[in-house]
Amino acid sequence: MRRALEEIRIEHLTKSFDGFVAVNDVSLTIKPGELYSFLGPSGCGKTTLLRMIAGFETPLTGRILLGNQDITQLPPYKRQVNTIFQNYSLFPHMTVYENVAFALRIRKLPNPEIDARVREMLQLVKMEDQAAKYPNTISGGQKQRVAIARALINKPKVLLLDEPLAALDLKLRQHMLIELMNIHDAVGITFIYVTHDQSEAMSISDRVAVMNQGNIIQSGPPDDIYERPASIFSAYFIGDTNLIPAEVTSIEEDYVDLKCQAGGQDSFEIDSTFNIKPEVGQKLTVSLRPEKIAVSRTKPTELDDINVIKGVIEDILYLGTHTQYIVKVGNLKFRVFDQHKRVYFDEAALDWEEPVWLFWHDTDSWLIDEVTPAGLDVGEINVFERPIQMSRGGKRIPRSE
Amino acid sequence: MKPGSLYRRLNLSAFTLVMIFLYIPILILIIFSFNNSKIVAGWKGFTLKYYLLLFQNEQIKLAFQHTVMIALTSTLVSTILGVLAALGLENKRFKGRKVLRALVYVPLIMPDILMGVSLALLFNFLRVGTGMLTVFIAHVTFCLSYTVIVIQSRLEGFDYSLVEAAMDLGAKPWLIFWKVKFPLMVPGIVAAALLAFTLSIDDFIITFFTSGRGFDTLPIYVEGAIRRGTITTINALSTLMVGFTLLLVITTKRIRKLLLN
Ligand SMILES: Nc1ncnc2c1ncn2[C@@H]1O[C@H](COP(=O)(O)OP(=O)(O)O)[C@@H](O)[C@H]1O
Ligand SMILES: [Mg+2]
Numbered sequence: 001m002r003r004a005l006e007e008i009r010i011e012h013l014t015k016s017f018d019g020f021v022a023v024n025d026v027s028l029t030i031k032p033g034e035l036y037s038f039l040g041p042s043g044c045g046k047t048t049l050l051r052m053i054a055g056f057e058t059p060l061t062g063r064i065l066l067g068n069q070d071i072t073q074l075p076p077y078k079r080q081v082n083t084i085f086q087n088y089s090l091f092p093h094m095t096v097y098e099n100v101a102f103a104l105r106i107r108k109l110p111n112p113e114i115d116a117r118v119r120e121m122l123q124l125v126k127m128e129d130q131a132a133k134y135p136n137t138i139s140g141g142q143k144q145r146v147a148i149a150r151a152l153i154n155k156p157k158v159l160l161l162d163e164p165l166a167a168l169d170l171k172l173r174q175h176m177l178i179e180l181m182n183i184h185d186a187v188g189i190t191f192i193y194v195t196h197d198q199s200e201a202m203s204i205s206d207r208v209a210v211m212n213q214g215n216i217i218q219s220g221p222p223d224d225i226y227e228r229p230a231s232i233f234s235a236y237f238i239g240d241t242n243l244i245p246a247e248v249t250s251i252e253e254d255y256v257d258l259k260c261q262a263g264g265q266d267s268f269e270i271d272s273t274f275n276i277k278p279e280v281g282q283k284l285t286v287s288l289r290p291e292k293i294a295v296s297r298t299k300p301t302e303l304d305d306i307n308v309i310k311g312v313i314e315d316i317l318y319l320g321t322h323t324q325y326i327v328k329v330g331n332l333k334f335r336v337f338d339q340h341k342r343v344y345f346d347e348a349a350l351d352w353e354e355p356v357w358l359f360w361h362d363t364d365s366w367l368i369d370e371v372t373p374a375g376l377d378v379g380e381i382n383v384f385e386r387p388i389q390m391s392r393g394g395k396r397i398p399r400s401e
Numbered sequence: 402m403k404p405g406s407l408y409r410r411l412n413l414s415a416f417t418l419v420m421i422f423l424y425i426p427i428l429i430l431i432i433f434s435f436n437n438s439k440i441v442a443g444w445k446g447f448t449l450k451y452y453l454l455l456f457q458n459e460q461i462k463l464a465f466q467h468t469v470m471i472a473l474t475s476t477l478v479s480t481i482l483g484v485l486a487a488l489g490l491e492n493k494r495f496k497g498r499k500v501l502r503a504l505v506y507v508p509l510i511m512p513d514i515l516m517g518v519s520l521a522l523l524f525n526f527l528r529v530g531t532g533m534l535t536v537f538i539a540h541v542t543f544c545l546s547y548t549v550i551v552i553q554s555r556l557e558g559f560d561y562s563l564v565e566a567a568m569d570l571g572a573k574p575w576l577i578f579w580k581v582k583f584p585l586m587v588p589g590i591v592a593a594a595l596l597a598f599t600l601s602i603d604d605f606i607i608t609f610f611t612s613g614r615g616f617d618t619l620p621i622y623v624e625g626a627i628r629r630g631t632i633t634t635i636n637a638l639s640t641l642m643v644g645f646t647l648l649l650v651i652t653t654k655r656i657r658k659l660l661l662n
Contacts (some may be wrong), residue, residue: 076568089566093584102580103570154571257589 005032006067006157006181008053015048015060024214025062026079030192032204035184036263038203040237042209046194047086049211050160053192054083066157082151083160087167088143090135098120103154106171121149124186141172148183158190165200167217169237177204194219198238202226208360210234226289232370235287242334244284244286244373246270248278255305256288257361262330272365285372291337292364295325297350299357308359313350325350327358441632451637464622467533471618473603475540476572477619482541482585482595483548487556490549508546516543517610524611531613538603539611544597553597557588588657590611595653599646 008030015023021044030036038046052055053064055076058224064072071079072168082103090099098105100121122128125145130138135146144164151159164180165173181204195201201208202222209219210233218225218234229235232243246258255271256278262268270286278284300306311334315326325336336358351355422594433441436449489495490502510517520539521531529535559582567577605620612621619638626635 054569056568075566077571077573081569083566083569085562085566087562089560089562091563091566091581100574102567106571106576106580151571 004028005188005190007032008158008192009063009065011063011065013049013052013064013206015045015052015057015062021214023052023059026214026216026218027062028209028216030190033188033190034206035181035191035193035204037195037201037205037208038211039195039198039208040217042196044211045214046196046211048326049127049161050083050162050192050194052357053158054081054160055079057200080154080155080157081160082154084144084147084151084164086162086164088135088147090143090146092135092148095131096127096133096135096138099135099366100149100153102150107154108302117153118149119253121153124152125149140168141176144168144176144299147233148180152183152187156189158192158207159187160192160194161284162194163196164193165195165197173200180204202238208238210237212237227366229287229366229368232287232368232373234286235366235368239257240290240335240337242288242290243368243372244270244288246284246286247286248282251278253282256367258365260286260332262332266330268309270309270365271305271362272367273363274367276367276369277368278367283371285368287368288334288365289366290324290335291322291339293301293334293336293358293360295327295338295350295356295358297354297356300359305362306359307362307365308357311356311358313352313354313356316350316352325356327356329358422590427471430636431640431643434572434640435635439633441636451633455634455637455641459618461622461634461638462627464617464619467536468602468618471533471536471540472598474596475537475544475601476597479541479544479548479597480590481554482545484532484590484596486545486549487552490553491556495503505546505549509550513543513604513606514569514610517607520607521610531611532616535611535613536608536616536618538621539607540601543604543607547596547600548593551593552586552589555586555592559585595649599649 006108010026010028010030013023013026014021040046040048052059055071055074055078059072063070066080071081076183088187091102097118100107101114103115109117118131119128122131127142127145127149130142130146135143138146161180165176166353167216168176177200193201193204205222207220208222208225210217210225212233218230220228222238225234226238228239230239235241235243247261248256249259249269250257254256255273258270258272260268260270272286276284294300300308301314309329309354311327311329313325314328314333315324317324317326322337322339325334325338327334331350429441434451435447435449436445437450438445486505490498490505492498513650518661520535520542524531524535563581563585564577567581568574603620604618605624607620608621609624612618617625619642623635623638626632
């Protein structure tokens, strides 16, 4: 069912509700056939943006173009865009079959054609054997599949998905995520995917737009946003990170010297390569991913291009695939992920309150041109506190006496 | 004996008492409709002659026809008006919505006699001759509040995202109404119609004030007959009505089950 694909251009789109700006001057281009995500915390305007593309909300200003056609003012029933609603919104008085057939019945297609296409769709979502059932007799995951079949049957140019997996439990969510990717591959149309779950967005998307308070903070491929966050918000929202308040002390040919306050008189020096062009004396924030830091009780010998600082282990959390250490450097706390490789360091396990060395490569000190917000530095914690997901099998290592 | 079981016993006996008060009179009525005696006192043997008399009585037949006719027409009209009113009251752009919504409830609280008298005065004022038409209008009037409220309460739980889903799939507003909204309203409409029908069939007070001479419905006829002292055919008639009501209750349950699958 491949068809001529068209790109979506969103230009300066703004929407407000009674003066409250829900979407603020958003511009972006989605390439044909792309799986594009809007990622951001609840209430940041993702749904509103999606509803404007679907035609359920009229923007205050701006345009939406599908190919060369301006669809900003078209009613939903005239757009070649279909939606998977957050709560599925299946018609309770129709069977699964009739739900899927709905769009074709509206267009008054001949019955044999409807039947063929409904069967094809039900097969795509693996629901052939449930055709005669009513929505209130099938499971959440099955409703999801029916909603997908129903939305795809009209061969839209774009499929919009608003937190499609939010109502499912974890296992099913992971399963459906893969299924969605397969369906995307099979139909080849553009998917716009809304989620507040960063891991979902990371694993499914070709590109992600990180949103906050109605604005797009950053957009790009997931790895790009993860490795090269342009703001404190995207560094924090995608993955875990350490945010270190720093001041530029000198600029060398291919690196920057930074002085980091660690509370009181304590400070330490680190280096970074240039991902932005700072000035001497400028205050900024360093984002340092926990898995980029190595932790050891022996000081590394080769020190070229490597930052080395000394700290004390405050907390150890065993997480199966890796161990998380909280290491105190002055008043700053570093979150460090250490995978259980014994290839490079043949040493006994680290213990509570043990002095250790933290070291990482210069290029991993990622500079963000923002002053670290108050509360992050004065709060004596430079790690954004997030609940640790114990569902991954986290287990606190008991303190040895 | 445990205190809990005492409580249960009290509850049970209260319940039994209520059932006795409710159903003993009906039971007596049914038994005596087969009693071979002109007065309701003592068993004089089984007979079906009052049922035969009932079917030979032209007045009763006529009253029965009137009742059914009025019930059917007023149910139809008040249900249709009820659907339209409920849909209108749902429209947020409609300014007088709150006031009207409150006004709809008034006839529910207003005593029947007040409604009867006021309607009678109105018909008199407009010089409309009392008869079938006035009874029909009166029945539509008092049924309307009930149908609006029943249909409206079903609409309140309506999931608006279904309308959006239909729109998203290419349905224009008119089709959305017929394919999605209306089918989901049907159980409410059926419930409203059944309520209107039962209300109309056994109304006495309002009919009494608006029917005038010469247009009797069953309740009006029954009242007259009892006043004249012919109690026995009335027993037979009432027994048939009890049977009819039971039938209605059972079919309603069936219909509901069917509609809500
Ligand atoms: N119809 C509406 N009326 C008023 N405010 C709204 C409406 N829809 C959304 N909002 C507000 O706009 C903001 C963004 O909402 P939404 O787009 O649903 O966020 P998200 O989907 O990212 O959680 C929220 O603060 C929400 O309260
Ligand atoms: Mg949302």
